[in-house]
Amino acid sequence: MVDRQRKLSERDSAERNRLLIDSIVDYAIYLVDADGMIATWNTGAALFKGYAAEEAIGRHFSIFYTEEDRARGMPARALETARSEGRFEAEGWRVRKDGSRFWTHVVIDPVFEHGEVIGFAKITRDVSARKAADKALYESEQRFQRLVQGVRDYAIYMLDPVGNVTNWNSGAETIKGYKAGEVLGRHFSMFYTPEDRAAGAPKAALARALEHGKFEGEAIRVRKDGQSFWAHVLIDPIRDEGGRLLGFAKVTRDITEKRRAQDEIERTREALAQAQKMEAIGRLTGGVAHDFNNLLTVIRSSAEFLQRADLAPRWGKYVEAIASASERAALLTSQLLAFARRQPLRPETFNAVARLEGLGQIIAASAGSSVQVRQSYEARELWVSADPGQFDTAIINMVVNARDAMPEGGGITIRAGRADGVPAVRGHAAAPGEFVAISLADTGTGMSIETLAQIFEPFFTTKPINRGTGLGLSQVYGFAKQSRGEVAVESREGEGSTFTLFLPRTSAGPVEAVRPEPEELVEPMRILLVEDNIEVGQFATGMLEEMGHAVTRVCDAQSALSALEAATGAFDLVFTDVVMPGTSGVDMAREVRERWPSLGIILTSGYSHVLADGAHGFPLLSKPYTLDSLLRALRKAR
Template identity: 45%
Template sequence: MSVRPSPEHSCLAGGGEAGERLRAIDWSGTSLGPLGGWPLSLQSAVRIVLGSAFPMMLHWGPDLVTIYNDAYAPSLGRKHPGNLGRPAREWWSEMWDQLTPIFDQVLAGKPYLVEDARYTPDRDGMPREAFFTHCHSPLWDDEGRIAGIFLVVTETTGRVLAERDLTRLNASLEEQVAAVQASETRLRESEQRLDALIRSSSEVRFSTSADWSELHQLAGGGFIPDTTAANANWLDEYIPAEDRVAVRAEIARAIRTKSDYSLEHRVNRVDGTVGWALSRAVPLLDPAGAVTGWLGAASDVTDRRRAEAALQSLNATLAEQVQQRTQERNGLWEVSRDLFMVTDGNGVILSVNPAWTTVLGWEEYEFIGRTTEWLEHPDDQVRTREQVAHLAGGQATLAFENRFRSKDGDYVHLSWTAVPSDGLLYCSARDVTERGRQAGLLLQAEDALRQSQKMEAVGQLTGGVAHDFNNLLTVIKSSTDLLKRPDLAEERRVRYIAAISDTVDRAAKLTGQLLAFARRQALRPEVFDAAVSVRAIADMVGTLTGARISVRQQLSDEPCFINADPSQFDTALVNMAVNARDAMEGEGELIISVQPAEGMPAVRAHAAVPGAFVRVSIQDTGSGIAPDKLGRIFEPFFTTKEVGQGTGLGLSQVYGFAKQSGGEIIVESEVGTGTTFTLYLPRAVASRARVRPEDDAPVTDGGGACVLVVEDNRDVGTFVTQTLGELGYQTHWVLNAKAGLDALARDPEAHDVVFSDVIMPGMNGVELGREIARLYPRLPVVLTSGYSHVLAEEADHGFELLQKPYSVEALSRVLSRAMRRRRDG
């Protein structure tokens, strides 16, 4: 039996009315249980809440039972005091959808802070709009688990609504000013527009006590010095002596009438000078109608005041200015279809000719005293401001183009010429909208031509693929037909089987070249030194080129690391070397160079690219490439060789590899002298040397290990399981990823390795591999694919890949490596 603490010693001691009501609750009937059994963490939190003069609340336990203090009670309206000790959901039912996400976040351990949040609490029998700034923090029990929520809140409804009122007041004042301006003469209209242009408003926000004796807070925005603490001497510090009487009088009037405060007066600025401010404030009233404080804003009108003084000075010479402007508009000024304009050094328009109205539709007075920013297309404003700055600095502008908005809403394209003279800018613009429209039509025609060229390239690609694959299929078909003949000699059987195997390899190579050109092959990038790789295949290049071609290497002493597929890199070098050999007709000099490069030059309408690159070039002394064919050498199946001497895919592979590796291929050639192919690849950070797979490793026996085969093609699945059986493996074949996961779930220890296709209905092989890695991290996964857009777009998938078609030896090697990795942990 728990002992109820005495009131003076319990966590509910004190706390005013809230504490008294909390002590009267029979807590044994709530989810918190008897008071004597409350955890110390809850008791400490309750003491903090009841002992605070700031609005605070806490929720505890699975029902989020609510405890709050007297400072919080006024914001609850009629909900107080009946909601003390009740679950939060019961007494905030009308707002529960808004509060649930907040509570869930805090109970997950993340605090939640929001300012001026809008809610519609039911505090007086009807949901009403209210605004609160509140912070929710998690509360931990004695065991270190999150058991409750601590809430500190301030209601900001009055301030938010006051700002709304102030905004509406500003709008009302602007409407009144507009009405006055409409009744004035054209000169007065020009004056007001000039004032609006010159005046820059620095918005200042402030709040004061009810009697204005203390300035609670002021955000000066760089205009008036800020203050964050209550200041009783604000009048002497901010207001010069000559305006204090007027300020006090306006304050007294506003307090007496409980109406808006509004006054234009001098003010001490941040920079130590005296400026002018237009101050406005609205009263905050309690339910009884008493003023509880004031919220206000002030605008910097210093520039406007100075402009008014300058305008008064200008008015004294108005007749002279009118005469001067009349002379400017004589003759060509009046009749020209070009737009003429005179501005000051800041681009403020002083005069325009009638063509402005003819072209743009606006009246002359609507331009005067303003810059052209209100007319400029948003995308042209930065460039236009830069041109104005150049003019102001004494530089002339020739053939600068931008767009101005006409009165009907359309944009007119203008071509400008402007010169500065004696502090003024003299500008002339011509309407070139029609010229721009014609240029757009030309671009459309060029785009249609490019589409036609793309279709022609697709046709060439389709025909070339069909031709080469039909040749390969002819060899395979003929060999299989001959193998069916009875009494076939062993020597011929071996020859036909070798022909089939060799043709399959050629078909796989052709497929790889097609995918490389299309930039769709599944690259396996590694970081390696390009110079080391070139040195490693130098002997092979020498064998390919023959004894009459001298092969020289110019390799950088500085490491040239790149991040690329090493196999595709080697293939690209071989393709360029073979192309150079054929161009030299078997005799000449071939120079292979690997050097670091700072940047990549512009090529094929692409701008130069700065940065760190590696430049790999192959230079020959061959016949060169004719200029009319230079632009087509990377097209698929385009070749200058005799029929049967090449597919036209070698350089296409180089082009595709360069693009997919983030680089570029550049060719320079002179007929009769030779050609240089230069491959640019992004330079990478140094990494450990790559380790090539054991391509020559012998076929090993599977030793009865079980392979889970995931393959949706029944013919391929049958072949794989039979092959694995011949290699000494046990197999479990399923048709899709879901069936594979189900098999692993039933008995994960029954399988030693997973061998899965990539492209399957539903979950693909990469997704399956990642799910297996998550569920069974020690179970190796090997993927296989002939082509997959998944692998092409995401080369770094994290799994070993066996490309189709593959040999029995390759299958044995990849499974052996996977088994070794599992044994090695």
């Protein structure tokens, strides 16, 4: 009875196992005998291999293999491996009844009875979907890898959590100069400057990326060859699904050219702002100088007339004081006009070296006994075309400026040589051409960046009260600009300063200066005076009448032309200011010359675009004029 129940129980257990295996549809589970012939077949096998049980049982399991695998003996090797090693597991292509292929995961286990292999249990799963997903992922990773490697304008690479480089793209090799084998495993701080490494910049960048989710900035980095470059850097932390830090993604771009362009734009903007500021100051300065020159014309010439009179000694000293003060005031207005580039120049061709040597004693006296002056010249013949008087003034102004920068004494070195072009100064672009460069270097206190930005502005000075007008360097600046040259400055606090004056070089020899004619009174003339300033007009009328001339005064060009039309032949000379409301004196003079060619013409101005005597074909008398200069102009205009 017990034996019968045991047999029934075993039969029931086998039935239950068969029912269990048949109910599995995601796996093909079947037995093959020792020779590989199929002995059992479950529902899962029928579903994804396409064979019904009666179609598969009794056939060799190699029918599921591809022709290539059968040709290579794969079925037999699979059974042999399971027999010898106790298990065979692999993935590969298999073939359905309809001939379609699918990717499977296969496990084959030997089945033993009394210690002998009587067959094999074979479990197969269709993993085509996973295979396709893996393939798609792999292809995606390959595409991404090709994309990253194809980017050459950006260095794209990864760091481990402590900052060691774990991969490297071609852009990183191009930008930083290292091949992958030279950087993998090394800390990314190798690309930082020594100063940034010492300051802890690499560690701070990773800490900021962790704290804020990103680090972004611009800084100097170093290539393999030691060359530095400007880099835009982005660092992002990489975490897994659980938030665990895996490392950092790092993107670096070389922005050196961009920074240079930005710096150039900024320099251009600053240069434009500086030029506009200097132009505005120049206009204001020139206007002030023009008004002062009108006043000085009255004061200076009146003093000259009084000096010619037979005055009592006690009055003579006061007249002398007035004349001396007006001379000093005229010098100041001359410096203002030089800065405004409105000072009438009388350019001559002269040898700059000979001129500097001729100024030797004046330079030494201006520098003082505590300052040693040394001169050094590249050549003996350095010809320039400029106003020699203004040249002398510019040199002395630079010497005095250097002397005041060395209150305890020091040295001044004056050099002169040829220069191919003018370097970029104060944000302006370099200028081509042939120049003579006259430099004056001192061993003084030097200047700060803030001071350097203002040194050429009128009345700007760092000297104590009553120790300077602040116009000396303004004159140098204006003279250089008006002479189609430039003045450059190099200075550092505590290391002295070097001023370099650039003047256009010429190969022509010296032009013989015209000697002034001896002073003598001019025969009386009928003069039409055109002057819009009441005080100057009244004074000039009186002075000309004192000299025996008949004067008719009008206030503008239109009135002058009307007077000439109304009284043809009534005048010998037109004496006119340049700057007037409406038509300028120059335009009026041109019309007078065209309509009345026999009339003499003299222009006068204290502030004008007329840069030199005769520049428009007319003699020019600069305000404030003296009696002698007026006499010379009258003789010249006859």
